[in-house]
Amino acid sequence: MNAEEKIIEIINKLRPYLISDGGDIEFVKYEDGTVYIKMLGACAGCALIDYTLKDGIEMAIKEEVPEVKEVKNML
Secondary structure, eight states, X not given: OOHXXXXXXXHHHHHHHHHHTTEEEEEEEEETTXXXXXXXXXXXXXXXXXXXXXXXXXXXXXXXXXXXXXXXXXX
């Protein structure tokens, strides 16, 4: 399994938690150590989006795929 496949697998494991709060996440691309995602639904306008993105999603991905440097939300 390559890095992109692992990233997509991790995102799919996190999706149910976001969906339960009225949000969602979409994988856009993985390029040069950066994962690009799109936060959807309630997550897109949530005041805690930075916390969810950096301390939740980014941390989970980096733990499993160490070559990932950061996760960015595509607005």
